Amino acid sequence: MRVWRMSGLPEPRWNHELRDESGEYIAKPDGYFVAVQLAWEIDSYDFHFERKQYASTVARNGRYAAAGIAVLQTLPSRLRTEPKQVAAELVAAHRAAAARGGAA
Numbered sequence: 001m002r003v004w005r006m007s008g009l010p011e012p013r014w015n016h017e018l019r020d021e022s023g024e025y026i027a028k029p030d031g032y033f034v035a036v037q038l039a040w041e042i043d044s045y046d047f048h049f050e051r052k053q054y055a056s057t058v059a060r061n062g063r064y065a066a067a068g069i070a071v072l073q074t075l076p077s078r079l080r081t082e083p084k085q086v087a088a089e090l091v092a093a094h095r096a097a098a099a100r101g102g103a104a
Helices: 002-007 051-067 077-079 081-100
Strands: 026-027 029-032 038-042 070-074
Touching: 002 081, 026 051, 038 081, 051 070, 070 077, 070 081, 077 081
Parallel strands: 038 070
Antiparallel strands: 029 038
């Protein structure tokens, strides 16, 4: 949350389950910026590196793409080692999502 606060962006919905118009599960991003349809995923090696876990992550990202949701993936270690750069990336991703017409 410290990195998000550094960004100056509006508060996202934290760990909010997303579903498409028909009620099908999309994902539960760590942070979701509703107005621009941007999901922020903090994806660690521990939960996304093994074959099955990686396949699940790829499928999740496919569901995001199919729903028109932009996604920014961040390694948790970068939240500690590069907080300013991660905050800048979050701002840039938010700006890009808004520019592509992500505003609801």
